[in-house]
Amino acid sequence: MVVPHRINGKNVVRKTFRLESIFDPSCSLELARYTEDDKKEVMAKSFAGYSSSRFRRGLLGRLAEFVPSPEAVECAAVFTGMPIRIINERITEGRALARSFADLVTDGGEKGKSFFAAIPSNDAREPYFFVANALVANAQGVLKPSRKEPLITLEMVRYLESCGLSAGYFNVIHGDSSNSEDVALLAMTRSSKDISIVMGNQSFEKDREVVYSADHTRAIVIDPAVAIPHLRLSVENPLSCLAEHNYVVVGEEARNAVVDALVEIYSSLDSDNPSLLEGRKGQIERETLVQLAAMLNQGIVHDTMRVSSPGTLRERTLSPDDVARGMVVEHFTNDPRVPPNPLLTSPLPAYITGVRCVPSIEQAIQDLEEARWRLPTRKSMAIAVYGNLPSAYDARLEALAYEVHRNKSPSSMRGIVHQGIDLREILRRGAQ
Amino acid sequence: MSHGGTRVDDELEDYLRGVDASNIDALDIPVDLAASTQWDTMVIQRRDRILGGMLRNLIARTKAHVPFYEQVWRNIPPLPLIQDIGDLSSIPLVSKDSVAGTGSPDRNGITGFRARLLADPSLLVPKNLEEVIQRQEAANPDYKAILKKYGGRRVLDFSSGGSQGRGTITRLSYLTVEMEAYALVRALRMNGFKKGQPIACFYNDTHKGGLQLERAAQIMEMPFYSKRKIFDDLIIDTTLGKDVLGFQTLMAEGESDLANEKYGRGVRRGIREYIRSKKIEVIESVQPPAAYLRQNQKGSALAFMSLFEEDPSAFDSVRHVFLTGFSVPRSAYEILRERGIAVSTTWGSSEAMALATHPFSAGEDVNNLIATPFPTVGGVFWYREREGNPRLVPAIEGYEGILLVTSLVGAGSTYIQYRIGDKAVCTERGYRGIERSNINDIAGSCASDALGV
Numbered sequence: 031m032v033v034p035h036r037i038n039g040k041n042v043v044r045k046t047f048r049l050e051s052i053f054d055p056s057c058s059l060e061l062a063r064y065t066e067d068d069k070k071e072v073m074a075k076s077f078a079g080y081s082s083s084r085f086r087r088g089l090l091g092r093l094a095e096f097v098p099s100p101e102a103v104e105c106a107a108v109f110t111g112m113p114i115r116i117i118n119e120r121i122t123e124g125r126a127l128a129r130s131f132a133d134l135v136t137d138g139g140e141k142g143k144s145f146f147a148a149i150p151s152n153d154a155r156e157p158y159f160f161v162a163n164a165l166v167a168n169a170q171g172v173l174k175p176s177r178k179e180p181l182i183t184l185e186m187v188r189y190l191e192s193c194g195l196s197a198g199y200f201n202v203i204h205g206d207s208s209n210s211e212d213v214a215l216l217a218m219t220r221s222s223k224d225i226s227i228v229m230g231n232q233s234f235e236k237d238r239e240v241v242y243s244a245d246h247t248r249a250i251v252i253d254p255a256v257a258i259p260h261l262r263l264s265v266e267n268p269l270s271c272l273a274e275h276n277y278v279v280v281g282e283e284a285r286n287a288v289v290d291a292l293v294e295i296y297s298s299l300d301s302d303n304p305s306l307l308e309g310r311k312g313q314i315e316r317e318t319l320v321q322l323a324a325m326l327n328q329g330i331v332h333d334t335m336r337v338s339s340p341g342t343l344r345e346r347t348l349s350p351d352d353v354a355r356g357m358v359v360e361h362f363t364n365d366p367r368v369p370p371n372p373l374l375t376s377p378l379p380a381y382i383t384g385v386r387c388v389p390s391i392e393q394a395i396q397d398l399e400e401a402r403w404r405l406p407t408r409k410s411m412a413i414a415v416y417g418n419l420p421s422a423y424d425a426r427l428e429a430l431a432y433e434v435h436r437n438k439s440p441s442s443m444r445g446i447v448h449q450g451i452d453l454r455e456i457l458r459r460g461a462q
Numbered sequence: 463m464s465h466g467g468t469r470v471d472d473e474l475e476d477y478l479r480g481v482d483a484s485n486i487d488a489l490d491i492p493v494d495l496a497a498s499t500q501w502d503t504m505v506i507q508r509r510d511r512i513l514g515g516m517l518r519n520l521i522a523r524t525k526a527h528v529p530f531y532e533q534v535w536r537n538i539p540p541l542p543l544i545q546d547i548g549d550l551s552s553i554p555l556v557s558k559d560s561v562a563g564t565g566s567p568d569r570n571g572i573t574g575f576r577a578r579l580l581a582d583p584s585l586l587v588p589k590n591l592e593e594v595i596q597r598q599e600a601a602n603p604d605y606k607a608i609l610k611k612y613g614g615r616r617v618l619d620f621s622s623g624g625s626q627g628r629g630t631i632t633r634l635s636y637l638t639v640e641m642e643a644y645a646l647v648r649a650l651r652m653n654g655f656k657k658g659q660p661i662a663c664f665y666n667d668t669h670k671g672g673l674q675l676e677r678a679a680q681i682m683e684m685p686f687y688s689k690r691k692i693f694d695d696l697i698i699d700t701t702l703g704k705d706v707l708g709f710q711t712l713m714a715e716g717e718s719d720l721a722n723e724k725y726g727r728g729v730r731r732g733i734r735e736y737i738r739s740k741k742i743e744v745i746e747s748v749q750p751p752a753a754y755l756r757q758n759q760k761g762s763a764l765a766f767m768s769l770f771e772e773d774p775s776a777f778d779s780v781r782h783v784f785l786t787g788f789s790v791p792r793s794a795y796e797i798l799r800e801r802g803i804a805v806s807t808t809w810g811s812s813e814a815m816a817l818a819t820h821p822f823s824a825g826e827d828v829n830n831l832i833a834t835p836f837p838t839v840g841g842v843f844w845y846r847e848r849e850g851n852p853r854l855v856p857a858i859e860g861y862e863g864i865l866l867v868t869s870l871v872g873a874g875s876t877y878i879q880y881r882i883g884d885k886a887v888c889t890e891r892g893y894r895g896i897e898r899s900n901i902n903d904i905a906g907s908c909a910s911d912a913l914g915v
Contacts, residue, residue, distance in 0.1 A: 324885075327862050329563065331863050331864050331885070332563070332572070332845045333844070333846050333848050334561070334562070347861050347887070361563060362563065362566065362848065363566060363567060364564055364566060365566060365567070365570055365571030367560070367571065368560040368564055368572065370563065371562055371563030372562055372563065393567075
């Protein structure tokens with residue numbers, strides 16, 4: 031299959047590169063490379079024409095009806111390793127999201143910012159979320175889907191054009207990120223826009239760029255009774271970038287309660303047949319599991335990490351398969367003169383939940399501040415606080431993440447993807 | 463000075479009979495006795511007491527003359543309690559790099575000494591190094607002949623461990639380097655190397671590993687073709703000289719991708735022709751695992767299997783391939799063994815040589831190593847600090863742990879319970895699966911040099 035760009039209302043392919051699925055090398059795609067001529071076409075038309083608020087509301091209604099082709103869904107499953115069932119669930123949620131966004135379109139129709147957006151592959155709601163926000167904000171620009179999931183966004187834009195969206199309102203481009211020419215041309219295209227938004231874990235971050243770091247959502251737990259009802263949601267939705275993977279818990283008693291609750295959740299998920307977690311987690315690249323096992327084993331031998339659950343894995347050398355099954359791992363506040371625990375700073379691929387017990391709220395904030403400097407991005411995407419956090423900490427908390435969720439999990443926001451992130455304001459007004 | 467097998471074994475026994483074996487200082491041992499297989503075959507309890515005595519003496523003089531260790535060792539047991547090499551577990555570890563996540567706000571974590579060592583390359587060197595060298599020379603009547611082999615340099619500097627930051631200097635007396643070369647001879651004999659077999663070695667002689675492999679070949683009377691010689695001969699004698707020169711130039715400019723693309727095939731063809739024409743029987747090289755090569759394409763240019771798989775027929779004379787720098791990939795040793803080529807490895811580093819080796823008796827897995835204690839000893843430990851004071855606990859057999867190495871000589875940069883950055887699994891007789899905690903951390907090593915990266 032050849033996957034073209036969608037530029038100014040036309041499918042465009044000048045050169046291609048081959049991409050094989052890491053999970054099934056017999057499956058491959060030919061994706062369009064991004065050439066100088068492609069760039070010229072994209073940049074030739076800076077404004078696709080005014081769209082009234084009424085028209086955009088209508089389009090959001092049509093977006094709510096969009097269902098990608100079975101081919102696109104299967105391609106997403108093969109290349110991302112996610113179960114088809116999960117992808118379809120996310121598409122249903124994405125459609126509901128689009129429907130709900132129609133209420134957010136305000137009359138007036140002030141033109142939003144031009145944008146370049148990198149759409150990740152981890153969640154099929156992402157294209158719906160992004161396009162819906164762009165329509166609300168009346169923002170036009172370039173969508174660059176992940177090479178692991180290039181079809182849903184492409185089909186979505188073609189569909190919206192068939193519903194009357196102006197050609198070039200959204201352009202969809204691909205490109206070979208291992209080719210320096212493509213990378214340079216993509217960078218030029220990105221710089222030509224008012225704002226660049228990366229929905230995922232990529233590491234470029236400059237002025238006019240907003241990067242949501244998908245894998246660093248954390249929570250501070252002051253009152254476990256408030257937190258515990260929310261823990262299951264994160265563990266059960268490991269592929270959501272808003273799922274919390276790290277809990278910094280204040281006080282021993284709170285820590286014991288949180289660990290006990292997590293252990294119970296993991297045990298209950300694992301005991302189903304097939305386990306609920308198995309059905310929801312998707313495949314992880316073997317190399318990622320190997321690296322994570324190496325990191326955890328290093329932590330175990332240096333006493334910086336301890337596996338709380340499953341109990342059978344305590345104090346023994348972990349294999350990549352152990353890691354794939356999921357676990358609860360404790361880590362600890364360290365000597366500030368050494369680098370922070372990598373469990374707090376590394377992206378955890380969904381099936382590991384970290385717990386750190388700290389003696390005070392101040393220590394919790396300090397630990398997260400120390401960890402922030404090691405992140406590839408300026409801030410985490412979201413942080414949750416469960417319990418009563420004195421307002422004296424508000425400013426420091428807001429410096430840690432784009433969104434702070436108090437006594438509610440980011441995962442419980444309506445549709446579990448960037449819901450709490452006010453992307454439409456960013457698309458309206460630019461990065462602050 | 464003899465260095466044939468059984469004679470040196472007899473000499474070691476004679477030596478041990480003539481001294482208080484539980485109170486030896488390694489400085490007083492003739493260097494060639496490191497080649498004795500008795501170190502590996504004597505009764506373990508006896509050996510452990512002998513090595514324990516060496517450790518005690520090493521600690522005593524290090525405490526007196528290396529201020530760095532004086533600070534680290536505030537709480538170690540009194541010296542008379544160090545009787546057995548197993549008492550190493552009561553000696554705290556030292557590490558060039560800090561270990562993330564260790565310690566607490568109230569207690570020091572494992573903080574590295576790299577910055578201090580960069581500022582002062584003599585940080586780990588005894589202040590009385592000259593006296594130490596003279597003591598070694600007193601134990602080696604033919605020290606002048608040995609000194610000539612090292613170009614008259616009594617102290618040699620080697621670069622090590624540039625992966626986590628800038629590389630540091632390991633400074634050793636020439637007699638330490640020579641003693642380690644004899645220990646390497648012992649390991650290579652266990653690997654199956656035989657006198658007279660021509661060797662092609664792809665390690666650079668500016669690295670300690672490359673230097674010691676060459677010296678070991680001289681001791682074992684094996685004709686030796688270094689990478690330098692091979693490349694020089696190819697430049698002069700063959701039509702592929704242009705490729706070799708081009709390759710070297712681009713590599714020196716940091717253009718390793720281009721070097722491989724433009725000249726890699728030609729260089730590899732030249733090397734194969736050389737191996738064929740010289741009827742090389744032993745090759746000493748590097749084969750990184752697939753995971754490393756995926757991250758470092760440039761490392762594939764001179765990786766051994768790249769050389770081999772392009773034309774296996776060029777290796778008809780080869781009986782033995784020695785691969786080090788990484789765990790040996792199973793796929794590599796299975797392919798080579800299918801062609802009747804023996805595969806072995808020995809673990810060593812700029813800081814300490816040789817820790818362990820794979821002799822035939824160690825079974826099918828090439829990465830299953832037998833410890834070769836003296837002058838280097840090691841252990842696999844867990845670091846524990848969450849309950850109680852920081853301490854080292856010997857890892858349970860079969861479990862992965864932190865590899866710590868100690869050179870019992872201490873005539874130069876002194877490494878005692880040194881956390882080298884490798885992990886290992888402790889086995890009954892030695893180690894299994896020794897590898898970098900991060901497989902991409904090989905910058906500055908002789909492996910990186912052999913790969914031309």
